Amino acid sequence: MARTNLLYAQSGGVTAVINASAAAVIAAARERDDAIGTIFAARHGILGALDEDLIDTAALGADDLQALAHMPGGAFGSCRFDLDPPDRNAAQYDRLFAVFAAHGIDQFLYNGGNGSMDTVAKVSAAARARGYPLVCVGVPKTVDNDIEGTDCSPGFxxxxxxxxxxxxxxxxxxxxxxxxxxxxxxxxxxxxxxxxxxxxxxxxxxxxxxxxxxxxxxxxxxxxxxxxxxxxxxxxxxxxxxxxxxxxxxxxxxxxxxxxxxxxxxxxxxxxxxxxxxxxxxxxxxxxxxxxxxxxxxRAAGHLVSAVDHAQACAVGRAAVEAAIAGRDCVMPAIRRLSDDPYRWEIVFRDVAAIASLERRVPAHFIRADGLHVTDAARRYLHPLIEGEVYPAYAGGVPDYRCPRLSSVPRQLAAYVP
Amino acid sequence: MARTNLLYAQSGGVTAVINASAAAVIAAARERDDAIGTIFAARHGILGALDEDLIDTAALGADDLQALAHMPGGAFGSCRFDLDPPDRNAAQYDRLFAVFAAHGIDQFLYNGGNGSMDTVAKVSAAARARGYPLVCVGVPKTVDNDIEGTDCSPGFxxxxxxxxxxxxxxxxxxxxxxxxxxxxxxxxxxxxxxxxxxxxxxxxxxxxxxxxxxxxxxxxxxxxxxxxxxxxxxxxxxxxxxxxxxxxxxxxxxxxxxxxxxxxxxxxxxxxxxxxxxxxxxxxxxxxxxxxxxxxxxRAAGHLVSAVDHAQACAVGRAAVEAAIAGRDCVMPAIRRLSDDPYRWEIVFRDVAAIASLERRVPAHFIRADGLHVTDAARRYLHPLIEGEVYPAYAGGVPDYRCPRLSSVPRQLAAYVP
The missing domain is CATH 3.40.50.460 (Phosphofructokinase domain)
Incomplete structure (x- = not known):
């Protein structure tokens, strides 16, 4: 199998477990060094990809990954930035694919919510239109729980x-x-x-x-x-x-x-x-x-993380790597619920293009008839998602979050002027 | 030793560990059943004492006390109420001592901050003036850390x-x-x-x-x-x-x-x-x-309690019982710091009358010269106070706080009309 380089990035409002997804992506990709070469991360999401502001995660040791998995916030930086439609700003996509090409990136994993899934869909379509051999995979994340196609969103x-x-x-x-x-x-x-x-x-x-x-x-x-x-x-x-x-x-x-x-x-x-x-x-x-x-x-309470949420954040990260290696372009690993009690779930894959523009709201049967409270059906849905405690290590009375030192990759291209 | 009945009550804004003091008071008083008979608690502080709204804590089992020690908020109810000056409202004090007399209460432990210490001083002075054999002891508590005479205040x-x-x-x-x-x-x-x-x-x-x-x-x-x-x-x-x-x-x-x-x-x-x-x-x-x-x-975060704070809340509760039994009227157990690192402390007793009207603010040498941050001296003072974690038990994804069922004592007196 030909080795390709992978780029991971974080986007949108961060969560207490988005770094757990990041750590899982890196760990899973390392395990598949037959298929994946360098594992890059972009600083501040798609902005870092455009700016060629990339990090080589090879510098992160096992201890760093362990610390990363329990640190809230977005360790690589996040952003709120939407790519322009491809037909309105071809230069933006020219730049993006120039960066990908300069670093041999054929796999792009974007960790975010509905807006980020729209970015995945745009980049995927642009790659196909250009004949660039890119596999784009969305990694779901939002405290808002409003991503369609998944029973719940990691972070929620x-x-x-x-x-x-x-x-x-x-x-x-x-x-x-x-x-x-x-x-x-x-x-x-x-x-x-x-x-x-x-x-x-x-x-x-x-x-x-x-x-x-x-x-x-x-x-x-x-x-x-x-x-x-x-x-x-x-x-x-x-x-x-x-x-x-x-x-x-x-x-x-x-x-x-x-x-x-x-x-x-x-x-x-x-x-x-x-x-x-x-x-x-x-x-x-x-x-x-x-x-x-x-x-x-x-959304940053790493001291009060749900064990179920943490496990799902890790699972979607790992599944995204598997999908990328399998060449499943423009998909998002999602949670499918198998039963409420005992709570059982599995990972399935959704077509990102079909869900990117949707927004999942609280359904009517979860809302009490007077509109001022929730129903038992809502409680049955919600309860498993907050179950279990994952405590960070403490030092000096506060969680011992250790931001790993991130080493930037030398730029190959001229500076980006949007 | 003649047995007397003890009344404990909570006052002012509550904390994550005020119930730890309550549980310690009850446990320590039970151990001294040679000296203490019934252990009452008033609902909503001095208001419950005036209203003869008393609870017999004998109904609380060992499990209840254990749960109480790790539950935030004030299990017996708190209040923001200052007694009138004795010379302005003798009827108020007549009522208070009528309630004490009706229930054989000779020991009054009041758990609160500066305002509550003022109540302790007033009740103590009124008892002496009337020749009522009452021992009043303050139990310090405030998230504000502004009680004088103690290195820190439980709850802070x-x-x-x-x-x-x-x-x-x-x-x-x-x-x-x-x-x-x-x-x-x-x-x-x-x-x-x-x-x-x-x-x-x-x-x-x-x-x-x-x-x-x-x-x-x-x-x-x-x-x-x-x-x-x-x-x-x-x-x-x-x-x-x-x-x-x-x-x-x-x-x-x-x-x-x-x-x-x-x-x-x-x-x-x-x-x-x-x-x-x-x-x-x-x-x-x-x-x-x-x-x-x-x-x-x-101030209610029972899920994130400082182990040092919890230990000190228990210690002042126990010490208050010892003081009451020893007949030390109008005192407050306080924390005296012996060293910063390793942090060592002991309990001492302060004269409530001397500290009740004071307010302890952040001293100048804890504030950086520009007034916009703190000094290393402040950090050395503060650090030990947040050290250590005490996690509550969880059930269903949230702390398993169990409010004990409280049984009210039959009233002996006519209803109180302020």
């Missing part, structure tokens, strides 16, 4: 675990503080168009009255009256109310709740959805209110 | 560990996202008057260029120009900048930064310090900005 399970634990712990705090005056706590989680992380906070509750009492998802238009009625009833019953809100919830007219406090000139975005919801409750019902916005913390 | 070490880990992990995230455009991340932590938690995020960094690059504490008047200059220089050097800000930072004129966006009528508080700082950077320097507000999550 750990974010979901983080959010559920956050709600559980904050719920105990607010319950202990609730006495004479009603108290409300709002947790804002990521999710612009899909409420998966918000839905997962339902896993914090073991009883019907446990937090979260309300879950607001972008899939359901925000109904202020119905929402406030449930908040009020919950505070009357329990003395407090805990609410999870996705950052992207919208009203029936399609406007974002997080935009509601723009000033009259539209210049100032005053706060996110969590703050708006907390202030709304305070203004209408008078309760004391707190809100938390974990922001990056929820 | 775990909040500090949470904040340091949050900054470490979010820092890896933002570093991987920083490429073409500068990015800024702001972490807002608790601390209205004292910057201890903010200072502790310095422990996230192993190298000079690692996050956090700036730490804003309430002890230092906020200097917008100096701050923005360092943000700008950091983004130019690294491509990103991570900032920790205490919620209570103020300008030189004493106004809170978090109030800067009040509208002209003063009605709307638009955001906290973190949001204000992030928006300031965006407005002046144009960088992409994110901010995180862990809020309750930082």
């Amino acid at each position: 399970g750990s974010a979901a675990k983080y959010a559920a634990v956050a709600m559980l712990e904050a719920g105990l705090d607010i319950a202990s503080m609730a006495c004479s005056t009603g108290r409300v706590f709002v947790l804002e989680v990521m999710g612009r168009n899909a409420g998966w992380i918000a839905a997962a906070t339902a896993l914090a509750a073991r009883t019907a009255d446990a937090p979260p009492h309300i879950i607001l998802m972008p899939e359901v238009p925000f109904d202020e009256g119905a929402f406030l009625a449930v908040v009020d009833a919950t505070v009357r019953r329990l003395g407090y109310c805990a609410v999870t809100v996705s950052e992207g919830i919208r009203r029936a007219d399609g406007t974002l709740v997080m935009e509601q406090d723009h000033d009259r000139k539209g210049h100032v975005q005053l706060g996110g959805a969590g703050q708006c919801i907390a202030r709304l409750i305070h203004a209408r019902l008078g309760h004391k209110h707190h809100w938390a916005i974990p922001d990056y913390l929820q | 070490g775990s909040a500090a560990k949470y904040a340091a880990v949050a900054m470490l992990e979010a820092g890896l995230d933002i570093a991987s996202m920083a490429c073409s455009t500068g990015r800024v991340f702001v972490l807002e932590v608790m601390g209205r008057n004292a910057g201890w938690i903010a200072a502790a995020t310095a422990l996230a960094a192993r190298t000079a260029d690692a996050p956090p690059h700036i730490i804003l504490m309430p002890e230092v008047p906020f200097d917008e120009g100096a701050f923005l200059a360092v943000v700008d220089a950091t983004v130019r050097r690294l491509g990103y900048c991570a900032v920790t800000v205490s919620e209570g930072i103020r300008r030189a004129d004493g106004t809170l930064v978090m109030e800067q966006d009040h509208d002209r009528k003063g009605h709307v508080q638009l955001g906290g310090a973190g949001q204000c700082i992030a928006r300031l950077i965006h407005a002046r320097l144009g960088h992409k900005h994110h901010w995180a507000i862990p809020d309750y999550l930082q």
Whole structure:
């Protein structure tokens, strides 16, 4: 078998386990040194590929790979950058394939979400159009869980675990503080168009009255009256109310709740959805209110990784290498669920071109009839994804994340001028 | 030795380890059944004592105590309530001592911060004035680390560990996202008057260029120009900048930064310090900005407890029982540091009356000369407090916190009408 060089890169918002996929790609490719020569990584995704900013991962020892597998964030750097359509910017693709050719790269593995899968599809089509012998494989990753064709997306399970634990712990705090005056706590989680992380906070509750009492998802238009009625009833019953809100919830007219406090000139975005919801409750019902916005913390929590998520992140990385070696162009390894309990899953391959432009949202049968919580079907789906704990090593009281030293490959080409 | 009944209660904002103190109090008191009869807990602190809302902890089995020791929040309920001065509301104290007398309570242990120590001092003085044979002991607890007379406050070490880990992990995230455009991340932590938690995020960094690059504490008047200059220089050097800000930072004129966006009528508080700082950077320097507000999550993170903090929370609980049995009225067990490295500490006792009205802030020699970071002396002080990990048991992917069932004691008195 002729040896070819492989390029791996990370794209989009990073996760707690994207480096686990990276480590798995490198380990699997090393095992197949009959088929794969140099294993490159690009800095900052496709930008590094265009800029010929490449790393030779051969410098990473076994200890480095082990450390990499348990480090959150994107060790090689990520980006938010979409290639232009090939018919609009041929020069961009000329450059990309010049870089590939200069380094003998015939395999390109791109680790990301929906936008990154679109990049995979574009690069694959451009290679075929040019007759460049490239195999492009997508490696799924997103905390948003919105990639079609896979039962879940690596990265989501750990974010979901983080959010559920956050709600559980904050719920105990607010319950202990609730006495004479009603108290409300709002947790804002990521999710612009899909409420998966918000839905997962339902896993914090073991009883019907446990937090979260309300879950607001972008899939359901925000109904202020119905929402406030449930908040009020919950505070009357329990003395407090805990609410999870996705950052992207919208009203029936399609406007974002997080935009509601723009000033009259539209210049100032005053706060996110969590703050708006907390202030709304305070203004209408008078309760004391707190809100938390974990922001990056929820997708970078290497200290609270789901073991299932970690295993799946590794599995898609390994499977992507196998697909590349087998010459399966423009595919993405995906998770197929075989059973909920016991949870069993396997890797299958999806055609990237068929899923790249789609977005997987929380389905109707996962949302309670009143739109303010999830169903048991949602719990059955979500529960296995947060199962198991993978603890990092600690040093000095904090996780001992060790960023490997990355050695850049000498450039062969002139500097890129976009 | 005559047996007397003991009353334990929790007060003020709760922590990840206040229940560890509670479990230690109960365990230590049980061991001394020669001296202590019934071990009561009041619901919601002094409010439950006034309301005669008492729990007999005898119903808690060994498993319950074990679970209690690892559950965040206040299992018996907390409160924010200050007793009136005795000369202003004798009826309040009449009621309190009527409840104590009705249940044979001669020992009162109050677990809280500065406000709670003031309650201890008031109740102690009132008991002496009335000739009631009560021994009052304070049990220190606060994430704010602002209790005088103790090297650190139980609860702080775990909040500090949470904040340091949050900054470490979010820092890896933002570093991987920083490429073409500068990015800024702001972490807002608790601390209205004292910057201890903010200072502790310095422990996230192993190298000079690692996050956090700036730490804003309430002890230092906020200097917008100096701050923005360092943000700008950091983004130019690294491509990103991570900032920790205490919620209570103020300008030189004493106004809170978090109030800067009040509208002209003063009605709307638009955001906290973190949001204000992030928006300031965006407005002046144009960088992409994110901010995180862990809020309750930082003081309720039972999944990320400092082993040192947990041990100290248990130690002050046990020592408080010893003090009560020894008849040491109006004292508080405190931590005295014997050495930094190896970290060694012991329990000493402080006169509550002498420390109740004080507030311990970050000292000048812990703050870097430019006011925008901490010194090595601060790191030496802080490091031991976040050391070691205590993991809770997990079930279903989240910590298996089990709130013990609490049985209320039949009331002996008529209902309390304040």
